[in-house]
Amino acid sequence: MALFKLSINNRAYSAEVEGDTPLLWVLRDNLGLVGTKYGCGIAQCGACTVHLDGKAVRSCVLPVSAVGKAKVTTIEGLSEKGDHPVQKAWDEVDVSQCGYCQAGQIMTAAAFLKEKPKPTEEEIVGAMSGNLCRCGTYHRIREAVKVAATKTN
Amino acid sequence: MRIAAAAGGGLFLGFNWSDSAAAPVVVDAKSIVAGSVKFNSYLSIGSDNSITIVSPNPEIGQGIKTAFPMIVAEELDADWKLVKTVQGNLDPSQFERQVTGGSGAVPHSWERLRKAGATARHLLIEAAAAKWGVPASEITTADSKLFHKAAGKSAAYGDFAEAAGKLSAPKDIKLKDEKTFKLIGQSVRNVDNKNIATGKPLFGLDFYREGMLFAIIQRPKAFGFKLKSVDSAAAKAMPGIVDVVTFENSVAVVGKSTWQCKKAREVLKIEYEKAADLESSEDHNRIFSNLMDNGEATVRRKNGDVEAAFKSAAKVIKAEYQCPFLPHSPLEPMNFFAHVREDGVELVGPTQTPDRARGEAAKITGLPPEKISVEITRQGGGFGRRLSADFAIEAVHVSKLVKAPVKVIWTREDDMTGGTYRPAVRYRFEAALDKNGEMIGYKLRGVGINSGNPTREDNFPSGSVDNLLIDSVEHKSAITTGPWRAPITNFLAYAEQSFIDEVAEAAGKDPVEFRLALLEKAKKSPAGEVKYDIDRMIAVIKLAAEKSNWGKKKGVFQGFSVYFSHRSYVAQVGEVVVEKGKPTLKNVIAAVDCGIVINKSGSLQQVRGGVVDGIGHAMFGNMTFKAGTPDQSNFNGFRLIRMNEIPEVDVHFVDNGISPTGLGEPALPPAGGAVANAFYKATKQRLRNQPFINEGAFKGIS
Numbered sequence: 078m079a080l081f082k083l084s085i086n087n088r089a090y091s092a093e094v095e096g097d098t099p100l101l102w103v104l105r106d107n108l109g110l111v112g113t114k115y116g117c118g119i120a121q122c123g124a125c126t127v128h129l130d131g132k133a134v135r136s137c138v139l140p141v142s143a144v145g146k147a148k149v150t151t152i153e154g155l156s157e158k159g160d161h162p163v164q165k166a167w168d169e170v171d172v173s174q175c176g177y178c179q180a181g182q183i184m185t186a187a188a189f190l191k192e193k194p195k196p197t198e199e200e201i202v203g204a205m206s207g208n209l210c211r212c213g214t215y216h217r218i219r220e221a222v223k224v225a226a227t228k229t230n
Numbered sequence: 231m232r233i234a235a236a237a238g239g240g241l242f243l244g245f246n247w248s249d250s251a252a253a254p255v256v257v258d259a260k261s262i263v264a265g266s267v268k269f270n271s272y273l274s275i276g277s278d279n280s281i282t283i284v285s286p287n288p289e290i291g292q293g294i295k296t297a298f299p300m301i302v303a304e305e306l307d308a309d310w311k312l313v314k315t316v317q318g319n320l321d322p323s324q325f326e327r328q329v330t331g332g333s334g335a336v337p338h339s340w341e342r343l344r345k346a347g348a349t350a351r352h353l354l355i356e357a358a359a360a361k362w363g364v365p366a367s368e369i370t371t372a373d374s375k376l377f378h379k380a381a382g383k384s385a386a387y388g389d390f391a392e393a394a395g396k397l398s399a400p401k402d403i404k405l406k407d408e409k410t411f412k413l414i415g416q417s418v419r420n421v422d423n424k425n426i427a428t429g430k431p432l433f434g435l436d437f438y439r440e441g442m443l444f445a446i447i448q449r450p451k452a453f454g455f456k457l458k459s460v461d462s463a464a465a466k467a468m469p470g471i472v473d474v475v476t477f478e479n480s481v482a483v484v485g486k487s488t489w490q491c492k493k494a495r496e497v498l499k500i501e502y503e504k505a506a507d508l509e510s511s512e513d514h515n516r517i518f519s520n521l522m523d524n525g526e527a528t529v530r531r532k533n534g535d536v537e538a539a540f541k542s543a544a545k546v547i548k549a550e551y552q553c554p555f556l557p558h559s560p561l562e563p564m565n566f567f568a569h570v571r572e573d574g575v576e577l578v579g580p581t582q583t584p585d586r587a588r589g590e591a592a593k594i595t596g597l598p599p600e601k602i603s604v605e606i607t608r609q610g611g612g613f614g615r616r617l618s619a620d621f622a623i624e625a626v627h628v629s630k631l632v633k634a635p636v637k638v639i640w641t642r643e644d645d646m647t648g649g650t651y652r653p654a655v656r657y658r659f660e661a662a663l664d665k666n667g668e669m670i671g672y673k674l675r676g677v678g679i680n681s682g683n684p685t686r687e688d689n690f691p692s693g694s695v696d697n698l699l700i701d702s703v704e705h706k707s708a709i710t711t712g713p714w715r716a717p718i719t720n721f722l723a724y725a726e727q728s729f730i731d732e733v734a735e736a737a738g739k740d741p742v743e744f745r746l747a748l749l750e751k752a753k754k755s756p757a758g759e760v761k762y763d764i765d766r767m768i769a770v771i772k773l774a775a776e777k778s779n780w781g782k783k784k785g786v787f788q789g790f791s792v793y794f795s796h797r798s799y800v801a802q803v804g805e806v807v808v809e810k811g812k813p814t815l816k817n818v819i820a821a822v823d824c825g826i827v828i829n830k831s832g833s834l835q836q837v838r839g840g841v842v843d844g845i846g847h848a849m850f851g852n853m854t855f856k857a858g859t860p861d862q863s864n865f866n867g868f869r870l871i872r873m874n875e876i877p878e879v880d881v882h883f884v885d886n887g888i889s890p891t892g893l894g895e896p897a898l899p900p901a902g903g904a905v906a907n908a909f910y911k912a913t914k915q916r917l918r919n920q921p922f923i924n925e926g927a928f929k930g931i932s
Contacts, residue, residue, distance in 0.1 A: 112429015
């Protein structure tokens, strides 16, 4: 066990856990940030996607000891009032069915649009195909990323 | 029961899910809070204009939490923005059909919800009429407001909520003419969108309780094993581990975090012994072949003289279709919270059958059911998996053994290898054609594994063929199986619709014309009972053909499929285009008759999602076994469809004003057939086994 100091959503947190504990479980079990979801534990589904210094990473395979001083952003901290263009687009397009994968989808899309504010459809599909949606809301996810792109910048 | 408006006073209407004929009744807010009234759902209108509707059915992504209150709000003429939906908990003895499964929630509740809304509106009008001194018949309503135009009066619902709460509800209430619906049929966004997009704790896995322990369970690694011995010394010595307990054939590692439990489970030393045959997929193939020819079949439907028809046939077509086992793979794995105390049990979690969880908890603890509460969380998909109570049973066992609140969490590997699968099945179809290409005989034998009856003997083409025999043979396996979205028909529909395509081709007829002719025949001279609505089936076939421009598109290979399930009718056309020598599924056109569409947005997505699910599992889904152990344990080995693999899905609803029927499942069954028949046209190779990706036609294509 060791004490890890983390910067998450611009707040300082600390957690006493084993260094190999994935960031996902530290967020969920230790810090009460349950918006980041567990889906597969092996970086196959993307439900656990968070931002590490603005880049999308799979928190289920990221040991907490490897986070260091990097700034972590979770779905809870993507925007203060839940009004990030991607979050708004998700509501406007009415994307969610069960909703379980959507936090990860939104975090993937937000990081992608930061890199590529005006993507082509092909680029959207390429960026989003790493995230599974078992309900099959893919058409709407694609649409929502397009909508968000028109509202970013 | 959490009634948001209960504190402020207003109109409270109790209505009953267990008796559709019973009228809604005005109830006293205090008695609701005290839990002393016997109603199982409530509609409340607060003095602050807030409208709260308790939705009793579990939400698993089918959109019930949005659709139910829409129905009430329509009859109430409520301002949708003021309507709040609250998920009802399991209320002992009160919720009758508090189950999500079988696409049955909306058909079951349609009348009751409408009556509740209409009754509330009636009472508000009565209250206003008394105060204003005008006839009730002259008062109109819209957007949560009451109007008397001649007297120039208007008021908000909240202004009369309390007065309305003092009246008694009428025994009979007139419902709206469906043609005047304003909210029903519109696109209304999911009521939980904001919470979902901001990561609020909604799901079972998100439920945490102060002092709660975590449990990760080792279940037998092969179906057919039973527990022999456990050495848990090393696991108990791991950091954070509180205890290791054993029940039935399971070993639960209980500790202070998910990760610690998961790691400690890896050092358990467990010995198993054989309790049943350890089956492999090769065994299943052998069993299917053997039972298909030699099994003792149970006759499911028989019309005419099928043997004579086949003897006199000008042509006989015969084909076998097979599918593999499938896990459900809801993205939120199984999990459940239980706190077993001496005087009662608290259960919290994602279940499609809260009542079953409670019943099982009562059995394990010996406590009466009324001492057991069940809080239903939002659920990260279900697909049938959460109809079982195994995970709730585990939580109760573990909590009872460690005497603490416990959350049982399944890893993805546990979820995928833990059983309750859609079982593999093999079908043999035979059709007899006369010299004019008329289908005079039809035989179907299904060999199922733990299926009970793997056929749907009264579905099309039954009723349209004079001489017909449908029977089935069963194999009992130690591999656990259960309902999977659109049970049986999730594969049978594809097999049947693919085979019908083969028969149409052998008869030299267009697949759409061939189906229509069979249905006309069933209408004119039915062979035995017809248990589907022929006209509704014809209507979706024609609509799909029209919208897809059937048979008239150049360079597009179209495949047709139609199926009736869960009281709804869906026809689909798959469209394959050959790009650089590679056949690619581009579009699916779906024509859907689910009666009145309640929420256009939710319904559209439900159909698209069902098609994507159907195609995804038909293309890629494959679970195999070696000596009772699944070969696939996570999404690296078991392939789910991704965004880059989906076709466009174009959805058309039939507008016939019939009371609504289910939509959670019916779009899935026809998808595989539409796709397989389109690929056949493009490649001239039949896809008779799922997953398609392993079929000859796809070798080297990917």
